[in-house]
Amino acid sequence: MFNVKSIEEVKEILVENFKDSYNKFELIDSVDSLNRILYEDIKSVENVPQFNKSTVDGYAVKYKDILGASDSMPILLNMIGKVEMGTDAKIIVNEGECVYVPTGGMLPNGTDAVVMIEKVEEIDKETIAFYTDITFNKNVILKADDVKKGDVVLKKGIILRPESIGVLVSLGIKKIKVFKKPKITIISTGDELVDIEENLKMGQIRDINTHTLKAISISYGLEVVETKVIKDIKEKITKSAKKAYSESDIVIVSGGSSMGEKDMTAEIIDSLGDPGVLVHGMAIKPGKPTIVASCGGKPIIGLPGHPVSSIIVYKVLIETLLEKCFNFEIEKKRSLEATALSNIHAAPGRTTYKMIKIEEINNEFVFAPSYGESGMITLLTTSNGYTIIPIDKEGIVKGEKVRVNYFY
Ligand SMILES: Nc1nc2c(c(=O)[nH]1)N[C@H]1C(S)=C(S)[C@@H](COP(=O)(O)OP(=O)(O)OC[C@H]3O[C@@H](n4cnc5c(N)ncnc54)[C@H](O)[C@@H]3O)O[C@H]1N2
Numbered sequence: 001m002f003n004v005k006s007i008e009e010v011k012e013i014l015v016e017n018f019k020d021s022y023n024k025f026e027l028i029d030s031v032d033s034l035n036r037i038l039y040e041d042i043k044s045v046e047n048v049p050q051f052n053k054s055t056v057d058g059y060a061v062k063y064k065d066i067l068g069a070s071d072s073m074p075i076l077l078n079m080i081g082k083v084e085m086g087t088d089a090k091i092i093v094n095e096g097e098c099v100y101v102p103t104g105g106m107l108p109n110g111t112d113a114v115v116m117i118e119k120v121e122e123i124d125k126e127t128i129a130f131y132t133d134i135t136f137n138k139n140v141i142l143k144a145d146d147v148k149k150g151d152v153v154l155k156k157g158i159i160l161r162p163e164s165i166g167v168l169v170s171l172g173i174k175k176i177k178v179f180k181k182p183k184i185t186i187i188s189t190g191d192e193l194v195d196i197e198e199n200l201k202m203g204q205i206r207d208i209n210t211h212t213l214k215a216i217s218i219s220y221g222l223e224v225v226e227t228k229v230i231k232d233i234k235e236k237i238t239k240s241a242k243k244a245y246s247e248s249d250i251v252i253v254s255g256g257s258s259m260g261e262k263d264m265t266a267e268i269i270d271s272l273g274d275p276g277v278l279v280h281g282m283a284i285k286p287g288k289p290t291i292v293a294s295c296g297g298k299p300i301i302g303l304p305g306h307p308v309s310s311i312i313v314y315k316v317l318i319e320t321l322l323e324k325c326f327n328f329e330i331e332k333k334r335s336l337e338a339t340a341l342s343n344i345h346a347a348p349g350r351t352t353y354k355m356i357k358i359e360e361i362n363n364e365f366v367f368a369p370s371y372g373e374s375g376m377i378t379l380l381t382t383s384n385g386y387t388i389i390p391i392d393k394e395g396i397v398k399g400e401k402v403r404v405n406y407f408y
């Protein structure tokens, strides 16, 4: 029988065995780095901006020159020139003078604030009337306000977002090191499984897990080396598992993890390398017949065959592996407090992942349990999230407020 471990114990085992076990990187173009994981801290080698710049179209002044200006007491300054966009403002502004500056233009030496064009009146080509005063550095982004030379602007391990690419290009950084996508192979086992292209005979079902686990792997930024569906023949599964082990950083075998006569996944995984199977049985519902193994330093995970169980356990274990062992950032999904609309039972002695439908009604979040078995994939498409009932809790009572998590 299973020697069941709590989710926390299994996570600890993952960390103990695979901490800092993945350290492959590649050099890529910054502009093509969306959703990749940064391998190095990015330090700025320059200031952004490199000059004080105006955030409005207007007149650059010495703010002291127009102190006290008002509608009834305008102050007149001499207009001595214009700054052109994208050029070095070489003009020097002295007391009593101002210069026209477009939005984004460089502030000329001697000026310290910009008055918006609609707040002034052009008396003639050389005289501007100011009807309002202004504070020091108003409407100005100062040199190095955005980024200072030497600042760490992006940290190792983060997911590169569109705005991260913006920061990289603003600093002129063309190439960056990102983690190589960890390679994963997904094997589904079962005599009953047929491919989508084949005709379904009575007693058979179409393979789901290969495809759902492949899709979820891609969404986590992994490279799927291969997916395979194999009948319950020990030699065939062993051969494919060995190949997967040699080609990938992570191997997933779905099905055959339980107690049936054809359930041989644990034995096969154990034969791939030392120390072999570390966990067979996790106190989670769904997903109890989970296998975790370490073979030659690589994680090999045996997932329960039921489609919902395989996805839930995949999420729990692969997120831990990526975040706690590979030092990758994991995108956090929305999570909030919501009120239960009915009683929900938990599985005794297991942490229960209960699929639910979360709704916002009159500015209050509520949720109802979804009904269905872990062998029914639509349980996930009729739900939009889940709540986790701790191992020592019997369930949730109607009206109770608990933390709920959206899938997306
Ligand atoms: N005597 C016991 N029986 C079972 C236990 C137990 O503790 N004692 N645990 C149950 C639980 S919980 C689960 S989950 C399943 C896990 O079983 P296996 O990992 O051995 O998976 P299979 O038996 O191969 O398949 C279970 C179920 O899932 C379907 N399946 C399998 N692979 C796929 C796939 N790729 N795509 C779609 N569906 C798949 C398979 O046809 C079965 O219906 O064991 C319980 N039994």
Ligand code: MOO
Pocket (backbone or CB within 6 Å): 284, 285, 286, 287, 288, 289, 304, 306, 309, 374, 375
């Ligand atoms: O725990 Mo199983 O994984 O109920 O379906």
